[in-house]
Amino acid sequence: MAQTKKTILKRFECLWCCNKYSSNYELEIHLREHTNERPYNCKHCKKPSKSKELLNAHIVIHGEKLHSCSICEQQFHRIREFRVHMMKHCSRRSGVHSPYYRCTPVHNKCSTRYYYYYAF
Numbered sequence: 001m002a003q004t005k006k007t008i009l010k011r012f013e014c015l016w017c018c019n020k021y022s023s024n025y026e027l028e029i030h031l032r033e034h035t036n037e038r039p040y041n042c043k044h045c046k047k048p049s050k051s052k053e054l055l056n057a058h059i060v061i062h063g064e065k066l067h068s069c070s071i072c073e074q075q076f077h078r079i080r081e082f083r084v085h086m087m088k089h090c091s092r093r094s095g096v097h098s099p100y101y102r103c104t105p106v107h108n109k110c111s112t113r114y115y116y117y118y119a120f
Contacts, residue, residue: 010020012027016034021027029051032038038048040055044062049055065075067082071089076082 008022010022012021012024013019014021014027014030014034016031019030021030032050038050040049040052041047042049042055042058042062044059047058049058061077063077065077067076067079068074069076069082069085069089074085076085
């Protein structure tokens with residue numbers, strides 16, 4: 001059987017904790033954990049970040065709230081926050097029965113999780 005996963009060489013090693021990374025950029029970001037360096041600042045609130053990716057994830061909170069609950073009208077910036085909120089309306093978890101919302105179990109090897117869907 002052929003191997004389908006590509007082996008990634010991790011040749012950049014942290015001198016402080018011996019973690020290894022596949023690129024010098026990843027190592028530089030990791031080193032900021034040890035030095036507490038935060039070179040990127042939010043243009044809206046000046047919150048410092050250790051990487052551009054984390055800064056971009058933070059900047060979302062300054063924009064429009066794109067996710068809105070159809071049951072209680074609460075709004076959210078991030079989809080994961082919206083999904084966590086929607087679980088509060090799940091009849092299996094909270095006992096609340098909504099005509100707009102149903103919760104269904106999805107079984108996998110690791111655990112049983114409940115995913116919501118809208119019942120239109």
